[in-house]
Amino acid sequence: xxxxxxxxxxxxxxxxxxxxxxxxxxxxxxxxxxxxxxxxxxxxxxxxxxxxxxxxxxxxxxxxxxxxxxxxxxxxxxxxxxxxxxxxxxxxxxxxxxxxxxxxxxxxxxxxxxxxxxxxxxxxxxxxxxxxxxxxxxxxxxxxxxxxxxxxxxxxxxxxxxxxxxxxxxxxxxxxxxxxxxxxxxxxxxxxxxxxxxxxxxxxxxxxxxxxxxxxxxxxxxxxxxxxxxxxxxxxxxxxxxxxxxxxxxxxxxxxxxxxxxxxxxxxxxxxxxxxxxxxxxxxxxxxxxxxxxxxxxxxxxxxxxxxxxxxxxxxxxxxxxxxxxxxxxxxxxxxxxxxxxxxxxxxxxxxxxxxxxxxxxxxxxxxxxxxxxxxxxx
Amino acid sequence: xxxxxxxxxxxxxxxxxxxxxxxxxxxxxxxxxxxxxxxxxxxxxxxxxxxxxxxxxxxxxxxxxxxxxxxxxxxxxxxxxxxxxxxxxxxxxxxxxxxxxxxxxxxxxxxxxxxxxxxxxxxxxxxxxxxxxxxxxxxxxxxxxxxxxxxxxxxxxxxxxxxxxxxxxxxxxxxxxxxxxxxxxxxxxxxxxxxxxxxxxxxxxxxxxxxxx
Numbered sequence: 001x002x003x004x005x006x007x008x009x010x011x012x013x014x015x016x017x018x019x020x021x022x023x024x025x026x027x028x029x030x031x032x033x034x035x036x037x038x039x040x041x042x043x044x045x046x047x048x049x050x051x052x053x054x055x056x057x058x059x060x061x062x063x064x065x066x067x068x069x070x071x072x073x074x075x076x077x078x079x080x081x082x083x084x085x086x087x088x089x090x091x092x093x094x095x096x097x098x099x100x101x102x103x104x105x106x107x108x109x110x111x112x113x114x115x116x117x118x119x120x121x122x123x124x125x126x127x128x129x130x131x132x133x134x135x136x137x138x139x140x141x142x143x144x145x146x147x148x149x150x151x152x153x154x155x156x157x158x159x160x161x162x163x164x165x166x167x168x169x170x171x172x173x174x175x176x177x178x179x180x181x182x183x184x185x186x187x188x189x190x191x192x193x194x195x196x197x198x199x200x201x202x203x204x205x206x207x208x209x210x211x212x213x214x215x216x217x218x219x220x221x222x223x224x225x226x227x228x229x230x231x232x233x234x235x236x237x238x239x240x241x242x243x244x245x246x247x248x249x250x251x252x253x254x255x256x257x258x259x260x261x262x263x264x265x266x267x268x269x270x271x272x273x274x275x276x277x278x279x280x281x282x283x284x285x286x287x288x289x290x291x292x293x294x295x296x297x298x299x300x301x302x303x304x305x306x307x308x309x310x311x312x313x314x315x316x317x318x319x320x321x322x323x324x325x326x327x328x329x330x331x332x333x334x335x336x337x338x339x340x341x342x343x344x345x346x347x348x349x350x351x352x353x354x355x356x357x358x359x360x361x362x363x364x365x366x367x368x369x370x371x372x373x374x375x376x377x378x379x
Numbered sequence: 380x381x382x383x384x385x386x387x388x389x390x391x392x393x394x395x396x397x398x399x400x401x402x403x404x405x406x407x408x409x410x411x412x413x414x415x416x417x418x419x420x421x422x423x424x425x426x427x428x429x430x431x432x433x434x435x436x437x438x439x440x441x442x443x444x445x446x447x448x449x450x451x452x453x454x455x456x457x458x459x460x461x462x463x464x465x466x467x468x469x470x471x472x473x474x475x476x477x478x479x480x481x482x483x484x485x486x487x488x489x490x491x492x493x494x495x496x497x498x499x500x501x502x503x504x505x506x507x508x509x510x511x512x513x514x515x516x517x518x519x520x521x522x523x524x525x526x527x528x529x530x531x532x533x534x535x536x537x538x539x540x541x542x543x544x545x546x547x548x549x550x551x552x553x554x555x556x557x558x559x560x561x562x563x564x565x566x567x568x569x570x571x572x573x574x575x576x577x578x579x580x581x582x583x584x585x586x587x588x589x590x591x592x
Binding site: 198199202203205206209210212213270273274276313315316317327367368372 | 385387430457462478481482501504505506510516540542550
């Protein structure tokens, strides 16, 4: 906490605002002090001196409101003078009112100097000022009542507390200022990165396209460019998702995870998602992804390394459906049943078993359109 | 007309289109140029990159479709910013292709779009499906203006998202090729119509139509 720079603009802005509030409080306690003294004017041994003391308090209040308003005027001398004057006003009370008085001349007016010190020098300032006022008050009293004790006790804890809170508010203001700056810089960097990334993506796509057309070694170059294009696009999408909000570790965004499969080979995978996050519990998501991968591996094994596969993610509200389809010749009817009868637990059985464990289903359809696994899990 | 801020891409696409016997009536490097040249060039098809200097591809799509409802917009996008693609489609684009598509795919897409067909990638079909689900789950569920897919349309769109060709879909559902095409087109048309209604409603609410009187 010591590394907070209290002369940072954000910290000073906080101090300025608090002193403006204190100026209002100053007026309130001054009006209160003057009013009470007029009400109890018969208690004074030397009424003329009382008028002089109260006049000084009024003049000082006006001056202090002006002086505290500006950071450059809040110097040591001002705060010391403020405290000295408040203590003097207290100490003069027995001389003006005579021994055995009840209320001091300034009364609650002394609280503002404690707060002024607390705002400027934080909890240390609050503690010093409240100690000075308390000692002054105790020294002039011939008898010490419970009420006096209560008032002084509140003052003693109020000073440091207000000081401490000022410190915390200033610290937060400085931190927020720093964070806002960092966020602005990050936004700008992200904007620049987007422009650069788009340019890079364009070039990679172009190399891929032209490479394929020229053929030969250039085609290989094009294929590499294509892979990098997919990798970069995925990275950007993941980054954007991360900027939006990091989901808790107990959940997983299926859309984002499935997007990572795009361009994966073999087989050549094509991913379609709803375009927004599809958040599921982490263990469900991980298992579902593993099953989808198993389906894809199966495609590569049975249809071929050059096969194409499509993955579709749907969020139906109460269920999440992942479909994996390939463009192969399909599975001849009876083949799966035959495998099961032979006691071989094929891939199909393993996929269905894993989905059952998740409380979901795995439906297989096959035909001239290829083979399609529809993996459904409840939310 | 080809709109792309990347000169190499612009030239490559232009060259491919010309080599295939198509006439390129104009090119533009940014949104402003595109809007300035569009009225004079009067293209049938605009091949549009989404990431162009302002106004962006979505705004350009909305504006040129407003000026000439018969124009066809084919989005050719590198980064595949999903929400942008969806916005462009809602604004009136009828085709979407990623830049990594081959020359043949591009030419086929341009031809099909020019014939009034819609060109869906599986990715776009997934987005559109997701958009309809979001609309029906949204707070305006009771609003009878919210577009909804028929069961058949959902079925067809799902198959497109699973990478099936119209021909395969037609076979699997025992429909004609044309019917499948119509179903797919309807899904976009409803979304575009809804978008226009929303914009108009917004304009009326904001008092933007006040200069009529």
